[in-house]
Amino acid sequence: MINPNTARAMTESIGRCARAVAGPSTAIVAVSPSMGPESIESHYDEALAVPGVLAEVAAGERAGTDGYVIACFGDPGLDAARELAAGPVVGIAQAAMHAATLVGRGFSVVTTLSRTAGRAWDLAHRYGFAAACRGVHACDIPVLELDRPDGDAREVVTRLCAEALDADGSDAVVLGCAGMAPFCAEISARLGVPVVDGVTAATKLVESLICLGLRTSARGEYAPPPPKRYSGLLGDFTIP
Ligand SMILES: O=C(O)C[C@H]1NC(=O)NC1=O
Numbered sequence: 001m002i003n004p005n006t007a008r009a010m011t012e013s014i015g016r017c018a019r020a021v022a023g024p025s026t027a028i029v030a031v032s033p034s035m036g037p038e039s040i041e042s043h044y045d046e047a048l049a050v051p052g053v054l055a056e057v058a059a060g061e062r063a064g065t066d067g068y069v070i071a072c073f074g075d076p077g078l079d080a081a082r083e084l085a086a087g088p089v090v091g092i093a094q095a096a097m098h099a100a101t102l103v104g105r106g107f108s109v110v111t112t113l114s115r116t117a118g119r120a121w122d123l124a125h126r127y128g129f130a131a132a133c134r135g136v137h138a139c140d141i142p143v144l145e146l147d148r149p150d151g152d153a154r155e156v157v158t159r160l161c162a163e164a165l166d167a168d169g170s171d172a173v174v175l176g177c178a179g180m181a182p183f184c185a186e187i188s189a190r191l192g193v194p195v196v197d198g199v200t201a202a203t204k205l206v207e208s209l210i211c212l213g214l215r216t217s218a219r220g221e222y223a224p225p226p227p228k229r230y231s232g233l234l235g236d237f238t239i240p
Pocket residue numbers: 005038039040041071072073074111112113116143176177178179
């Protein structure tokens with residue numbers, strides 16, 4: 001489980017949520033890069049998070065990791081990570097959108113800042129869910145304030161999920177932030193519709209792919225990157 005931001009509390013939360021659904025033979029290791037943004041709320045943050053994600057995948061390959069989840073709703077570095085990894089790499093946005101389309105005709109995405117809504121739409125189109133994604137809604141709560149004990153994030157997100165279902169005519173909700181994972185079961189119970197959290201959906205997808213013997217294809221676009229020199233800080237990366 002790679003949390004692309006450097007917020008330790010969020011990494012621990014992601015690990016807990018993944019372990020809650022992982023099978024008995026699955027060892028969940030939750031990590032986050034030593035470098036990069038403390039939260040990812042813009043294209044700039046996302047770009048600066050990718051080197052750290054790739055460093056974690058490279059370390060995982062050296063350690064023999066079977067598969068990876070990129071636990072940030074922008075799926076930062078997903079394609080590049082697949083070029084490094086032998087096993088499957090699943091982003092939480094892609095996993096959540098897939099899961100939502102298996103239990104509903106149309107889903108609404110509820111995410112954090114309004115400025116990241118475009119990225120969610122981009123991913124829905126990239127993953128082939130342009131028709132199934134009926135709307136993207138932002139609660140405008142900063143990522144690192146979702147777990148504030150004195151905050152009302154859980155209520156705000158729940159209310160926005162209800163409003164999104166009505167506004168979009170959708171029948172499922174995708175939570176658009178790894179930090180919302182702990183809210184998932186309660187919101188689903190309160191609204192009576194499938195609410196999908198990408199952290200747990202991606203965990204089970206990676207498990208399933210490994211169980212099916214499916215690894216990232218090394219043919220074509222996801223083949224290992226061609227060897228070359230990387231200067232400056234990036235030169236410290238050792239591609240496995
Ligand atoms: O894209 C977002 O708004 C949410 C995204 N940012 C982050 O630091 N973890 C996430 O899941």
